[in-house]
Amino acid sequence: MATSDFVLGGLASVGATFFTNPIEVIKTRIQLQGELAARGTYVEPYKGIVHAFVTVAKNDGMLGLQKGLAPALYFQFIINSFRLSIYSEAMERGWMHDHKGEVSYGRGLMWGAIGGVVGSYCSSPFFLIKTQLQSQAAKQIAVGYQHAHTSMSDALRQIYTKNGIRGLWRGSVAALPRAALGSGAQIATFGKTKALLVEYDLVTQPTLNSFTAGLIAGSIMSVAITPPDVITTRLYNQGVDAEGRGLLYRGWLDCFVKIVRSEGVYGMYKGFWANYLRIAPHSTLVLLFFDELIALRTKYIRQ
Structure with a gap:
């Protein structure tokens, strides 16, 4: 796979993460509240998305909405470097096309899942730390287990000191179904939708084509990924x-x-x-940024 595609895939995701990390914090808190308790039997500090934003800002400060940003950036860079570079390589070599030369949804699912699994496993320590930092909250609005990390580097040190390398990759295998389902659905939908939008002359302008396909791919991905995402967050x-x-x-x-x-x-x-409000715009921005960066690289090479 091209090294430049690997780097561009990571950069595209980093740009998107700055915008979507606050909703990721909210998503994590909502997934953890009422853990293993029957519905209606527990206090809900986060009563919906808007209320959750206000509650976090009020109790943790505005910076509380960007908790876990550092490991989130590392996680997104690594996982999307693998996912998008593998997708790009498969597309360029025709591995995602059927015998008629058309983009195959099934093959897109396969290559998307492969990229997601590889990227997820390699970036697992940062997902672990991101989740634990994002769950940290003021006592009155705390949900889930509260880890005593003061930063990403402190978390790395604490986990490694207590449980070694194995501790940093705790839950990594269990996270693979999440990565396979989410990445497979996103990559397959993105590639197929882009081709269909052009084929039926619906959205042919390159940037708008990538934006539209990315939005649709993010919507499909959010439906597929939520159950395994809840499990991964809890683990x-x-x-x-x-x-x-x-x-x-x-x-x-x-x-x-x-x-x-x-x-x-x-x-x-x-x-x-x-999750939907995080994934849909994040997917759209990541895939749009990736296509735009690829276009800029191509333009630069041709000059």
């Missing part, structure tokens, strides 16, 4: 014992069963609208 944020074992969940399946039993199917879709 990454839970406390661990001296041996590094989770205090609440033993793994992905155990987490799923406990959520459904305690919170019902509703629990698997906690934070859906916050």
Whole structure:
């Protein structure tokens, strides 16, 4: 794969993350409130997206809306460097096209899932730390397990000192279904939608074409990714014992069963609208920025 595509994919995601991290903070808090408690039996410090924004700003300050930004940037750079460079390579080599030369949705799902799995595993320590920092809140609005990290570097040091390299990759395997479903749906939808918009002469202007396809891809991705995202958030944020074992969940399946039993199917879709409002614009911006950066690189090479 081209090194430049790898870097451009990472840069595209970094630019988008500055805008979408606040809604990621809100999404994480909503997913953690009422953990393993039946609906209606717990206090909800975050009653909807707008209320959550006001509550965080009031209790944690405006900077509280950008908690976990540093590890979020590292996470997004790494995962999207792999995802988008693999997507670009597959598209350029024709691996995403069928025998008729048309972009195949099925092949897009496969290559999107491969890129998501590789990127997710490599960036897992930063997702872990991002989640734990984003959940940190003032006592009166705290939800989920509260980790005593003061920064990204402090979190890296604490986790490594307590549980070694294994601790930094805790939950990484369980996060792979999230990455495969979300990335597969996004990449496949983006590539196919771009081609269809041009084929039917609906949106042919390059920038607007990328924007429209990215928005549609983000919408599909948010539906596919929310349940595994709830599970990943819970697994990454839970406390661990001296041996590094989770205090609440033993793994992905155990987490799923406990959520459904305690919170019902509703629990698997906690934070859906916050997730949608994060993913749709983030996906749109990442894919738009990536296409624009690719276009700039191509223009520069030709000059």
